[in-house]
Amino acid sequence: MHFDLAKTLVGLTFATGLIWAIDHWFFAKRRAAEVPAGEAPREPVLVEYARSFFPVLLIVLLFRSFLAEPFRIPTGSMMPTLLVGDFILVNKFAYGIRLPVLDKKIIDIGEPERGDVVVFRYPKNPQEDYIKRVIGKPGDEVSYRNKRLYINGKEMPQDSHGPYAGTDQESRDLVRRNAESLQENLETVQHRIITIPGEQVGMDFTVTVPPGHYFVMGDNRDRSSDSRFWGFVPEQNLVGKAFVIWMAWRGFGDGVVEFGRLGTLIK
Structure with missing residues (x-):
């Protein structure tokens, strides 16, 4: 089976970016409000991975696609x-x-x-x-x-x-x-x-x-x-x-x- 790296990179970049954006706009503030003062809110594992990988995937995608x-x-x-x-x-x-x-x-x-x-x-x-x-x-x-x-x-x-x-x-x-x-x-x-x-x-x-x-x-x-x-x-x-x-x-x-x-x- 042919592995299409370009489509995979686009899909992963879009998915991680979407997860990070949805969490930032809809769930992050609610978690922060529920945490006692002085404590840092914990991100769900999926959101943490999405936030970490999105910038890397985006850079690789842009470099590979346009440079x-x-x-x-x-x-x-x-x-x-x-x-x-x-x-x-x-x-x-x-x-x-x-x-x-x-x-x-x-x-x-x-x-x-x-x-x-x-x-x-x-x-x-x-x-x-x-x-x-x-x-x-x-x-x-x-x-x-x-x-x-x-x-x-x-x-x-x-x-x-x-x-x-x-x-x-x-x-x-x-x-x-x-x-x-x-x-x-x-x-x-x-x-x-x-x-x-x-x-x-x-x-x-x-x-x-x-x-x-x-x-x-x-x-x-x-x-x-x-x-x-x-x-x-x-x-x-x-x-x-x-x-x-x-x-x-x-x-x-x-x-x-x-x-x-x-x-x-x-x-």
Whole structure:
């Protein structure tokens, strides 16, 4: 069963706030009047918990809804930029302020730029969060031929950095398959990608991004389920822009924590 943290936070914040407010306005004064002079009235346990937790829940709700939200990377589709076990923070106001749960934009701040690493609700199952890189903006013509990317007819340059090297479990599998590390230039953003020579994932194609949608791809080009397979990301599905790695948990078999990645800005 899917656990919706946003709805849970809203519900708990509303419930604790309501309990505290009702007690304050209707019952607290009556209890104070019934207590002998000099003694402090005792709050019911439920009211005490509500008063204690409401401010904390409210702060967490506001921070998570309008400022930043933490996510954990579960797959290797964004390698080498993001590794399995990386914990990231996502800027929730980069593309506009949205109401929690309703996901209705109330303030328009900006829009994704080509090369942004974005978290979004998977179009085929909005209960799942995906993370990919923006390749095509509304109106762009995106082509992919022989593992080379073309945007509006212009090839995005790629420079080889030799065989891909890594020590975590996902990286070791790529090393065994002779994966190659390249630097791709998306005009405004330069970033690393991984390809596996001899493997053809998906068909070559040319598409035009419709209004209000984005074309996204993973940096691990031959190990990513992205717009090449399931289509475009609607603007209303955007959650925010990934901007920093705050924890890199590798598990006990791979050194537990990779301290060198902590605080790494995501580009």
